[in-house]
Amino acid sequence: MTLGEDTSQPRALAGDHPVFIARGLSKVYGSGDACVYALRDVDLEIRQGEFLVLLGPSGSGKSTLLNILGGLDAPTSGSATWRDHELTGASDADLTAYRREHVGFVFQFYNLIPNLTVRENVRLVAQIASDPMCPEEALELVGLSHRLDYFPSQLSGGEQQRVAVARAIVKRPDILLCDEPTGALDADTGRLVLGAISKVNAELGTTTVVITHNSAIAGMANRILRLSGGRIAREELNRTPLRAEDVTW
Amino acid sequence: MVNVLDIKVLRDLWAMRTQVLSIALLIAAGLAVLVMSVSNYLALVGAMDAHYRTERFGDVFASLKRAPNSLVERIREIDGIGVVEARVTQMVRVIRADTELPISGRIISVPPSSQPALNRLHLVEGRWIDPARRDEIIINAAFAHARMIRPGDAIEVILNGRLQVFRVAGTALSPEFVFATRSALPLPDDRNFVVLWASEDAVAGAFDMQGAFNDLVITLGPGAAKAAVIEELDRLLIPYGGIGAHDRRELPSNRLLEDELAEQETLSIVMPTVFFGIAAFLLHVVLGRLIEAQREQIASLKALGLSNLPIALHYFKFVTVIALIGAGIGLALGAWFAVLVIDSYRAFFRFPALEAHLAPWIVALAVLASLLVANAAAATAVYRVARLPPAEGMRPQVPAVTPLAQHIGVMSERGIPMSYLMALRTIVGRPVRTLLTISGIALAVPLVLFGLFWFDAIAHMIDVAFGRIERGDAFVTFVTPVPARALHELRSVPGVLLVEGQRIVPARLVAGHRSYRTSLVGLSSQSELKVLRDAALASVAVPDDGLMLSRPLAEHLGLQIGDIITVEVQEAKRPVFHLCLVKISDDILGVSATMDIAALNRMMREDDAFNAASLKLDESQSRIVWQRIQAMPKIEASSVKALWLALFDETIAGMIIVGALVLAGFGLLIAIGVVYNSARVALQERAWELASLRILGFTRREVATILLSELVFELIVAIPIGLTAGYALIKFIVSLRVRESFQVPVVIEPRSYAMAALVVIAAAAASAFVVRRRIDNLDLVAVLKTRD
Structure with a gap:
């Protein structure tokens, strides 16, 4: 592992083609003297199949960046493009279609539907996808085949988050966006969830972006972007990513 | 310092202003009905009492054929007699x-120079008659208004077959004619x-009644025994053709008025109680949900050390x-x-x-x-939430995993869309x-149906009374009984198609x-x-022999089929018969006593005598018909x-x-209050979940479908229950309207059911529309940050 290696140019590690390109992204809240920059003039490319970690403390802009990436928020200036889709200025319907067809989300607090079983939570998303995998298959991928008919309230936090991962990948998304996926979990449980995410990345080739303030998780990534004050302060490449079970914090 | x-x-009030307003409207609707009903009843009673007392x-009251004025002294x-007013009164034509x-x-005689001692007139326009002029007259204000007659106008009256022209001196209201009607039909004409x-x-001059009277108005002294007075009066008046004294209850105007007030009294208590009761229940439901939706806040406050x-x-x-x-709006609306309703009463x-x-x-x-x-609604809701340990309260409420909820999973295997499944699970997960x-x-x-029902009931009553029972186009009465040939004379008038005596x-x-x-x-x-x-509208044959009574009358008299009833005729020689009750009819027009005309003629010792006739007319010739009839x-x-x-x-x-529109309007307000709040609270509880799905x-x-299919399910179940409950409620309220004049039938047309259902569905649709707009504006980013 060679963490901390500086690169002047982003390099393709997993694939050659950037699937996501951002240029001069800024996000400003408020106006005049009271304005706060969440993002300042960020340029970014994400390549097909890579495992990218956005690392930074609270307020560094990583969530804002993820939101723009996921079509949940619009930048104040700059452009963001997903393949041939221009995300900046897209309509709500276009952004919904983008999320529906291309993006899988994993939330910090799982956000499962409490009155649907594990299988149904996954099937819910499978039903709106054009080419989904079988829900049971997705759940097997995250190691939950034995919990298919449980309700979320009957599962541990880690299990719930793995259901969330299965739910995110069942539609075979092009990009998996994970927002502090282990933030609400203890280390052991967190590793199980990270294992599921990296398995998806490795086996399905899904481009994966994880935002976290936990620098230990960065060890799993192909590439790490450290954000600070709304800018990408540092970009690191990792030629020898760790397996999830080897990550410690 | 202001308490935080x-x-x-x-x-909270501001943030939830739409909900606050809709709940306030719910209270307002319940209160408005209460305020309206009670104050209208009091207004009517007050107006009647004042009018009766002042005038x-x-x-x-007693009517007789003719008695000398000297009899008044004996009366x-x-x-127990207080004041006696003797007068002459007759039917006339104008x-x-x-x-x-x-x-x-x-026409009723009054002293020329002053108001009568009893049944005085309240002058509306003009003045009292001039004692020096015999051709001056006062007419009832309602007729004057309807026919646009002013003091000073001439009016042609046929008295005792002679045309006489009077000059209108004034128009007046009389306590005897609050309802100016000559027949038992409950309508002022x-x-x-x-x-x-x-x-x-x-x-007196016109009817050859100089020095005599044929009508008495009497007040009783303090502590007088009315029945004894009436008995003594009858004894005195029989030789003079008295047809029985009676108390004011039996005057048509007063009877209708008392019936109406008795009914209003029941309705002004029952209906608003039902209405307000329902509103109160709904308030309970809605406020309960609203407060329960704040359970995490309540738990947090408790965790911070605040006591209950x-x-x-x-x-x-x-x-x-x-x-x-709500009370402010309700009082204003009610007032x-x-x-509005009092205005409609004035006619x-x-x-x-x-x-x-x-x-x-x-x-x-x-x-x-x-x-x-x-x-009370707040207390129960707060109690439910506050007794939870704070830690539990702060956790989001998760629907119970019941066997039924598990079982519903089987349905998802059968291709039931997941949104319906979610709705179903929520529904069975929180059954209460x-x-x-x-x-x-x-x-x-x-509440909506109750408003609409009156339209059907009226239409039905009209159809039955005037379409199926009274099938003639016109009805005439004769001054004295006439033989069959008088009917033939009527039949011979061009345009008269059929005459039945x-x-x-x-x-x-x-x-x-x-x-x-x-x-x-x-x-x-x-x-x-x-x-x-x-009741089923099948024709009921008049029995050949014996008497047929309508059910309310038979019940009033405590009679059953086969019982013997005494009939004291109050006309001519006042014969008394004993008849057998052979049939009880269920007609809706209230009180009726019917028998075969030949049998009645026999008992009255008359040959084919008639004093009334139904006529079937050729509408195109009705003008000629009436000209001819006027001349008879x-x-x-x-x-x-x-x-x-x-x-x-x-x-x-x-x-x-x-009244019906007001009720239906309030029903609509209540429907909106319930449905909107229900949908709104559901959204509040599940906003996080729904925003997650949007992400x-x-x-x-699709997200709206998930939330609103719950509402749709509730509507599908609730509306048939509501319609059934509506029928039961209407039946109950109508059963309280037992009055002699007419029975209101419990007839509700399919279109009224449909309309009531549609109104509630429309309220739901409007609520859904508002909630849908909120779903459109869900804050997706917030969902990624916090659990709240």
Whole structure:
């Protein structure tokens, strides 16, 4: 592992083609003297199949960046493009279609539907996808085949988050966006969830972006972007990513 | 320093302003009905009491053929008698150039120089008659208004077959003619019935009654025994053709008025109680859900060390503000509708002063009732939430995993869309709440249906009364019984297609200690123009022998089929018969006593005598018909079905429609209050979940479907329940409207059911629309940050 290696140019590690390109992204809240920059003039490319970690403390802009990436928020200036889709200025319907067809989300607090079983939570998303995998298959991928008919309230936090991962990948998304996926979990449980995410990345080739303030998780990534004050302060490449079970914090 | 929780109260109220307003409207609707009903009832009673007292309305009335004025002194000597007013009164006909239709009237003598001692007149326009002029007359204000007659105008009256022209000195209201009607039908006929008051000289002169009287108005002294007075009066008057003294109850106007007030009294208590009760229940449901949706806040406050009391007080303040807003709107709406409804009453009840009046105690009662109901709802909801340990309260409420909820999973295997599955799970996961919401929506339905029902009931009554029972186009009465050839004469008038005679005899029906004064109708069993009908509208044959009574009358007299009834005829020689009750009919027109006309003629020792006739007319020739009939001296009065129907539309229908629209409007408000709040709270509880789904790529429409399919399910279950409950409620309220004049049928047309359902569905759709807009504006980014 060679963490901390500086690169002047982003390099393709997993694939050659950037699937996501951002240029001069800024996000400003408020106006005049009271304005706060969440993002300042960020340029970014994400390549097909890579495992990218956005690392930074609270307020560094990583969530804002993820939101723009996921079509949940619009930048104040700059452009963001997903393949041939221009995300900046897209309509709500276009952004919904983008999320529906291309993006899988994993939330910090799982956000499962409490009155649907594990299988149904996954099937819910499978039903709106054009080419989904079988829900049971997705759940097997995250190691939950034995919990298919449980309700979320009957599962541990880690299990719930793995259901969330299965739910995110069942539609075979092009990009998996994970927002502090282990933030609400203890280390052991967190590793199980990270294992599921990296398995998806490795086996399905899904481009994966994880935002976290936990620098230990960065060890799993192909590439790490450290954000600070709304800018990408540092970009690191990792030629020898760790397996999830080897990550410690 | 301002209590921070009080600031929260204000902020909560503002943040939830739409919900607050809809709940306030719910209270307002319940209160408005209460305020309107009670104050209108009080206004009517107040107006009647004032009118009766001011104009010194008599207690006992008696009619006779003719008695010398000297008899008055003997009457005054009867123990218990207060004031006696003797007068002459007769039916007359009035000729107007503005109509060829018959106008009948009653002329009553009054002292030329002063008001009578009893049944005084309240002058509306003009002045009292000039003692020096015999051709001056006062007419009832309602007729004057309907026919646009002013003091100074001339009026042509046929008295005793002679045409006489009078000059109108004034127009007046009389306590005896609050409802100016000559028949038992519960309708004032202001256009075609007139009451005329002329000087004693003029009236007595016209009817050869100088020095004599044929009508008495009497008040009783303090502590007088009415029955004994009436008995003594009858004894005195029989030699003079007295047809039985009676108390004021039996005067048509007063009977209708008392019936109406008795009914209003029941309705002004029952209906608003039902209405407000439902509103209170719904308030309970809605506020309960609203407060339960704040369970995490309540738990947090408890965790911070606040005891239950300040938390409860906080919510009491919250609901008190809502209740006060509701009470304010309710009082204003109620007072406004009271004015509207009182206005519609004015065409019906002729009082000198009939004003809607909002008594302070009603205001106090309304405010108190709304505060109590709102705070009781808050108390139970806060109690439910506050007894949870804070840690539990702070966790989001998760629907229970019940076996039923598990079982529903099987359905998802069968391709049931997941959105329906989610709705179903929520529904079965919280059965109590689901039940409450369904009852809430269901209860909004009867309120709307109750408003719409009146339209059907009226249409049905008109159809039955004028389409199936009274099938003639017109009805005439004769001054004295006439032989069959008089009917042939009528039949020979061009344009008269069919004539059927009836013999109508005023009679007192006596069974044991019970009695009832009514008209005994003799009808041919072959009658086509008057067909008696049972409840199923099948024709009921007039029995060849014996008496047939309508059910309310049979019940009033405590009679069953086979019982013997005493009939005291109050006409001519006042014969007394004993008849067997052979049939009880279920017609809707209230009280009726019918027998075969031939049998009646035999008992009255008459040969084919008639004093009334139904006519079938050729509508295109009705003008000629009426011109000819006007010229027939033997005809005392006539009425035309088309006029009755028009009259019905103008008076009763108008009055009921105003009330019905008001009720339906309030029902709508309540429906919106329930459905909107239900959907709104559901959104509040599940906003996080729904926003998550939006992030996962669900469209706005799909997310809305998930939330609203719950509402759709509740509607599907609630509406049939509501319609059934509506029928039951209407049946119950109608059962309280037992009155002699007519029975309201519980008839609800399919379109009214459909309309009531549609109104609630429309309320749901409007609510869904508002909620949908909120779904569209869900904050997706917030979902990624916090659990709240």
